[in-house]
Amino acid sequence: MVRGASSRLGHLTKRAGARATVSSAQTDPLxxxxxxxxxxxxxxxxxxxxxxxxxxxxxxxxxxxRFQRILERFSSSQNSLRTDFSSLRTDFSSMRTDVHAVDKKVTYISGGTGLLVVLVTLAGVANSFQHYLQMLVFYRDMGNGMEHHLKPAGVVADWKSGGINKGAGERRCRTPAAWPGLSAHIPRA
Structure with missing residues (x-):
């Protein structure tokens, strides 16, 4: 009990000393x-x-x-980019349509040109064939005329009998009017 009383007394003494120090500090100018x-x-x-x-x-x-303004600009730019992309897509679709139309026209022109070439070729072949037929007819008529005028009934009889009138035959062969197929192709003097 004496120990507890002395401890409490020491504590009170410390507190009193501290108060005195603070009190003296408040009065000290420093x-x-x-x-x-x-x-x-x-x-x-x-x-x-x-x-x-x-x-x-x-x-x-x-x-x-600043970040809000950047977001607003980005949003505006995004809308502008969307508009530009939509416009580009529309232009691309229009260009693709034009390309298809031009391709179709080129196809038609190529087909028409090919058909024209075929027709011209066929016309040339037909013309050549017609010229060939005319030559065949000419040679046939010339052969018929020669056979008709070189071998008349009297000459054939003379051939068979052994006496042929060569002078008359040669004279007839030299006469253009004697060959109907050839006379049309020989120019008149």
């Missing part, structure tokens, strides 16, 4: 200046922290505003 400096430093630190917080908030707000 201590008051130190306390004032500490208070001013704490106040300045608090104000500086508030200024920094305000500045950071302003910067954050500025960054948010």
């Amino acid at each position: 201590s008051r200046a130190a306390f004032k400096f500490m208070a001013d430093t704490a106040k300045a630190s608090t104000e500086e922290r508030h200024r920094v917080d305000t500045k950071l908030e302003d910067q954050r707000q500025s960054v948010d505003d």
